Amino acid sequence: MPELPEAETIARGLAGVLPGRVIRGVTVLREDVVSGPPLQFGAELRGKRFSEVGRRGKNVVLVLEDATRVVVNLGMTGRLVPGPGPGAPPASTHPAVLFHLEGGGCVAYDDVRRFGRLRRLSRAEWTRWSRRLGPEPLSRSFTGRRMRAILSASRSPVRSLLLDQHRIAGTGNIYAVEALWFARIHPRTPANEIGDVGAARLHRALRRVLRAAVSAGGTTLRNYRAPDGTEGLFRRRLHAYGREGRPCLRCRTRIERIVFGGRSAFLCPRCQPC
C-alpha cells in the first residue's frame, strides 16, 4: 500500500478538510471494499460529524464525534480524494465509496484493485483492533530497546518481520528494503541473529527513512497521490528499492533483486552481506 508515510500524508491532508463536516449519506459503489453489509455501513454513518483524522500503522482513521471510527486500509491502490460536486471528485478514477457531506461536497474512497477495506468500528472495537497492531515506529516509546526485543523474539527473515503489522505497524516493502540498506543488513538475515549493534542501526535507519518519507509526502510509484492530487517526492530518494542492476550509492556495486515471502527485496551484496 501506501505505507506509513503515505497514510500519514493522506491523514494530514484530510485533517484540514474533514473535521466539523457532517455525513449526509454514503454511497457504496463497490461492495467488496466495505466490511459487513453495505447498507448497514452507510446507515451507521449517516448524520455523524467528523471530529479528527488520524493514522494507525498504514491505516487512515476517520474519527467521528461519537468516538466511532472509520478505519481505512488502503490496500495497494486505495486513495481518499476530496471533491466539490455531489458525485465522485474528478480526481477519482475508480470510486468505490462516496461520503456525501452536508453543505455540499464529498470525499471519495477510490481503489483500482480494491484490495483496500473500510470498516466502521465502535470505540471498544477500535481499542481491540488497535491493540492487535504492533508499536508505531515513529512514536517516542519506540526505542532501540523495543526494537531489539522485537527482533530477538523471532527467527524469521528480518524483512518479513518488518512487514508484519502485528510486530511493527506501518512498514511496507519499500521502507523495509530502504531501512535495511541504510542499516547494512541483508533482508534475509534471521531477526534474532542481528545482534544489539545491528538492532540499533536498524532502529535508527527505519525511523530516519520513515521520517524523511513523511517530509517528502510519501513515495509515488504509480497510483499514490495525496488528497490534493500531488505526488510523493520520496521516489527520487530511494537508495535500493527498484534499483536492480544500478550502482549502490555507497560502493557502486550493482544492486541485486531477490524474491522471498512472495515479494521482491533489493540489496547491495557488498554492503549487506548474508
Added chain:
DNA sequence: AGTGTATCCTGCAGGC
C-alpha cells in the same frame, strides 16, 4: 513457529 503458495483485483510495461 515459519515458509511457500494461492487468492482477492486491475493496469501497465516489455517481449514477440
Added chain:
DNA sequence: TGCCTGCAGGATACAC
C-alpha cells in the same frame, strides 16, 4: 496493433 507474461505499495488463509 495485439497478445502474452510478469509484476506491483497489502493482507489473509491454507497446507506443510
